[in-house]
Amino acid sequence: MNKLLQVTHLVKNFGGLxxxxxxxxxxxxxxxxxxxxxxxAGKTTLFNLLTGVIPATSGSIVLSGDHGTYxxxxxxxxxxxxxxxxxxxxxxxxxxNLSVLDNVLIAMxxxxxxxxxxxxxxxxxxxxxxxxLVEEAQKLxxxxxxxxxxxVLAKNLPYGTQRRLEIVRALATKPQILFLDEPAAGxxxxxxxxxTELILKVxxxxxxxxxxxEHDMSLVMSLAQRIYVLDHGSLLAQGTPDEIKTNPxxxxxxxxEEA
Amino acid sequence: xxxxxxxxxxxxxxxxxxxxxxxxxxxxxxxxVIDSFIENxxxxxxxxxxxxxxxxxxxxxAGQFSLGHAGFMAIGAYATAIVTQTNxxxxxxxxxxxxxxVVAIIAALIVGIPTLRLRGDYLAIATxxxxxxxxxxxxxxxxxxxAAGMFNIPQFADWPTVYIxxxxxxxxxxxxxxxxxxxxxxxxxxxxxxxxxxxxxxxxWKLAAFVLGASTAAVAGSLHASYLQTIAPNDFGIMESISxxxxxxxxxxxxxxxxxxxxxxxxxxxxxxQNFGTLRMVIYAVALVLIMIFKPSGLLGTWELSIKQxxxxxxxxxxxxx
Ligand SMILES: Nc1ncnc2c1ncn2[C@@H]1O[C@H](COP(=O)(O)OP(=O)(O)OP(=O)(O)O)[C@@H](O)[C@H]1O
Ligand SMILES: [Mg+2]
Numbered sequence: 408m409n410k411l412l413q414v415t416h417l418v419k420n421f422g423g424l425x426x427x428x429x430x431x432x433x434x435x436x437x438x439x440x441x442x443x444x445x446x447x448a449g450k451t452t453l454f455n456l457l458t459g460v461i462p463a464t465s466g467s468i469v470l471s472g473d474h475g476t477y478x479x480x481x482x483x484x485x486x487x488x489x490x491x492x493x494x495x496x497x498x499x500x501x502x503x504n505l506s507v508l509d510n511v512l513i514a515m516x517x518x519x520x521x522x523x524x525x526x527x528x529x530x531x532x533x534x535x536x537x538x539x540l541v542e543e544a545q546k547l548x549x550x551x552x553x554x555x556x557x558x559v560l561a562k563n564l565p566y567g568t569q570r571r572l573e574i575v576r577a578l579a580t581k582p583q584i585l586f587l588d589e590p591a592a593g594x595x596x597x598x599x600x601x602x603t604e605l606i607l608k609v610x611x612x613x614x615x616x617x618x619x620x621e622h623d624m625s626l627v628m629s630l631a632q633r634i635y636v637l638d639h640g641s642l643l644a645q646g647t648p649d650e651i652k653t654n655p656x657x658x659x660x661x662x663x664e665e666a
Numbered sequence: 667x668x669x670x671x672x673x674x675x676x677x678x679x680x681x682x683x684x685x686x687x688x689x690x691x692x693x694x695x696x697x698x699v700i701d702s703f704i705e706n707x708x709x710x711x712x713x714x715x716x717x718x719x720x721x722x723x724x725x726x727x728a729g730q731f732s733l734g735h736a737g738f739m740a741i742g743a744y745a746t747a748i749v750t751q752t753n754x755x756x757x758x759x760x761x762x763x764x765x766x767x768v769v770a771i772i773a774a775l776i777v778g779i780p781t782l783r784l785r786g787d788y789l790a791i792a793t794x795x796x797x798x799x800x801x802x803x804x805x806x807x808x809x810x811x812x813a814a815g816m817f818n819i820p821q822f823a824d825w826p827t828v829y830i831x832x833x834x835x836x837x838x839x840x841x842x843x844x845x846x847x848x849x850x851x852x853x854x855x856x857x858x859x860x861x862x863x864x865x866x867x868x869x870x871w872k873l874a875a876f877v878l879g880a881s882t883a884a885v886a887g888s889l890h891a892s893y894l895q896t897i898a899p900n901d902f903g904i905m906e907s908i909s910x911x912x913x914x915x916x917x918x919x920x921x922x923x924x925x926x927x928x929x930x931x932x933x934x935x936x937x938x939x940q941n942f943g944t945l946r947m948v949i950y951a952v953a954l955v956l957i958m959i960f961k962p963s964g965l966l967g968t969w970e971l972s973i974k975q976x977x978x979x980x981x982x983x984x985x986x987x988x
Contacts, residue, residue: 458863488865496863502856504968505849513853516846517865526845527838533845534673540846580865 409471411436411616412457412492412584417466419452419640426452428640429466434584439610439617441627443651444637445660450620451497453637454586457618458494459484489517493582495573497589497620503562507553507572510561511544514579544579550612551575551605567598571605578609584616585609591623599626606630628652636660676973684833691829705825709893711933712828716835716886718913718925720879723839725911726920726968727848728875729855730782733790735910737797738880740902741773742766742887744804747816747897759822763888770884773800774877782872797907805899815898816891823892831889835882840922842878851875916957918964923971928964 410433419427426449434440442450455461457468459482468479470490479487493514502510519540525533548554551571556564561572570590577585590606591599603626610617621627627634627648634651636644638660644651651657691708694700700708721735745766750758773796781792804810811817842848850871853861862868891897913932917924935953939946957965 460859460863483867484859484862485865485867488863494863496860500857500860502853502860504856505852509849509852512846513849513861513866514864516850516853517867519846521846523847526847527841529673529677529841536846576864 409476410434411438411471413467413469413471414457415467415469417453417456417468418464419449419456419461420464425640427456427463430637430640430642432635432642432645434616434618437610437614437616439606439619439630439632441631441634442618442620442637443622443624443627443634444643448637449640450637451588452640454494454588454618454620458492458586459487485517488580488582491581491583492586493577493580493584494586495570495577495588495590497592499566499569499573501561501569501573501576504560506558506560507548507564508541508544508557510572510576511547511579512540514576515540515544518581547575547579550608567594567602570594570602574605574609578613582615584618587617587619587621589620589622591621591626599623602626603630679973688826688829691825695825707933707937709825709828709889711929712825712832713886713890713893714910714913714929714933715832715926716889717883717910718917718929719836719839719922720882720886721910722914722917722919722922722925723843723851723875724879725914726918727843727855728851728872730872730876731787731790732793732876732879733904733907733911734777734793734795734797734800735879735883736902736904736906737793737800738770738774738883739887739890739906740797740800740804740899741770742884743891743897743902744810744816744887745769745884746888746891747819748809750820750822750892751816754820756822759820759888759892763885766884766888767881770880771877774880775873778873778876779869782869782876794904794907797902797904801899801902804902810899813899815896815901817896819891819895819897821892821895823889828889828893831885835885836922839878839882843922847871847874912954916954916964918966918968920968921964921966921970923969924964924966927966931965 412434414430414432417427417430418425430453442453444450452461456463457479459479463480466480470477470479470492477490479490479492502513505513519536521533521536524530545554545557548557551574553568553572553575556568561569564572570593574587574590587606591602594602606617606619607630609615619627619630631648634646634648635642636651636654636657643660644654644657646654691700695705717735717739721732724730724732742763743766746759746762749762749765752758753761777793777796781789781796784792805813843851850861850866851874853864853866854868854871858868913928914925916932917926917928935950939949942949
């Protein structure tokens with residue numbers, strides 16, 4: 408059987424630095440996988456490669472769909488998003504000066520078409536599509552308890568809520584695979600607990616695959632079905648949470664960082 | 667469906683305001699309050715509104731700093747001058763507007779496809795260069811009359827034509843901004859990387875805003891040529907691009923209402939100060955500097971006049987009181 412996403416021998420060099428060095432990994436349908444590793448290990452860079460934000464130096468990324476396999480290398484980021492890979496950002500990248508509702512509507516742009524002429528001359532069909540869009544966005548916002556904030560500018564939301572909105576925005580693109588880059592960063596324990604529940608809910612309700620970068624080990628261990636450990640750009644280990652917890656190489660990498 | 671009716675109501679109100687404005691002007695001209703001198707000023711203001719709303723779409727909403735707007739205006743102006751000289755009928759005039767739009771769209775695509783990949787300062791320099799190239803081409807062609815320009819262009823654009831064109835282009839641009847297309851364009855301004863990751867084809871939407879802005883500039887150029895009846899390549903130099911930019915910046919980058927206000931304020935100021943001779947440019951410049959110091963976001967920032975909100979506010983109050 409083909410894996411949903413198969414990554415083989417992926418490499419990214421920044422000048423002399425091997426940020427991602429020969430990484431091979433895969434994701435299955437409806438899996439929740441964590442990607443961990445010390446600061447500067449190359450986790451975010453790997454996300455950027457997978458979502459087409461930056462091009463890979465070499466290696467391949469292949470997505471399996473109903474009608475065969477699609478190579479993602481060299482594709483523009485918006486095309487990759489259209490194929491069902493969506494993400495959040497480590498340093499929040501919301502559309503700050505736009506409303507919560509607009510942030511979500513923008514992510515739905517490529518899923519709803521409106522012609523130029525019906526838009527300019529405000530045909531009834533234009534209002535109908537708009538209405539559909541807004542209703543769908545509001546449904547999504549309600550799931551994340553953001554329905555009261557639809558008109559608030561994204562920049563005026565509290566930090567934790569901004570992270571939540573980023574997840575909603577990513578879901579609005581109707582992804583098959585969702586990449587979350589440190590979703591709990593800067594959250595207090597209570598917010599983190601809420602987030603943990605929310606991520607599980609998203610995985611089940613939307614039947615999607617999630618790859619999660621996180622430093623909060625309690626969150627990782629309670630959520631992940633599998634874990635990849637990245638260190639200095641290479642995969643150090645992979646396995647179930649229990650296997651990772653007792654892996655000597657992983658312990659050494661983490662202790663070595665602290666020492 | 668309820669919402670559809672409500673939106674229809676706001677559109678009707680806007681339409682009535684436009685019609686009322688038309689009849690107000692018509693009456694004032696008949697009564698003699700507006701003489702040909704003031705009419706001239708109002709037409710110039712109208713043309714500047716068309717130019718500046720288009721540029722505000724590009725700068726304020728798509729976030730692309732273009733400094734070559736006068737180049738597209740030149741294309742429209744020369745299209746009208748050339749076409750109406752051979753076909754001197756109202757139909758010829760409207761055909762010339764279409765010709766101007768088509769050529770401006772082609773030019774915008776040629777300029778935009780390579781340059782919209784650039785950012786900030788580079789884009790400003792590239793668009794400025796493109797407008798210069800357009801001007802130099804016009805300067806050296808026979809059909810455009812070279813550096814001397816073109817005279818005796820038949821006058822088909824009177825103030826009602828300009829008024830209607832201001833309404834039409836504004837409706838097009840405002841409706842574009844308040845739609846799926848406008849949201850996509852604004853997301854590009856906010857964060858290109860995030861927009862692209864959310865499935866927005868950044869290059870396509872930048873280009874869409876640039877091309878739409880360029881085609882309305884061509885319309886303004888056509889009106890300019892037909893109303894003034896005389897054009898020369900130097901009318902469309904960097905100074906013209908900058909004065910359009912000043913209207914946008916003064917009114918508020920990202921506020922179409924602000925563009926209207928600034929175009930009127932600057933148009934009136936310009937006319938009033940004509941009696942002051944050289945002092946005019948000084949007063950003009952000082953006024954601009956003061957506004958940039960005390961209100962750097964422009965007169966109106968990003969505020970927009972909305973009938974919908976004006977309509978709803980009193981109603982909301984009533985509800986609270988009752
Ligand atoms: N655009 C870039 N140009 C040059 N070097 C880069 C670039 N992006 C990342 N790097 C370098 O690549 C390495 C990996 O960075 P990356 O951001 O992927 O780490 P990370 O695992 O996400 O770390 P953290 O846990 O701190 O977020 C770092 O040494 C970083 O400095
Ligand atoms: Mg990171």
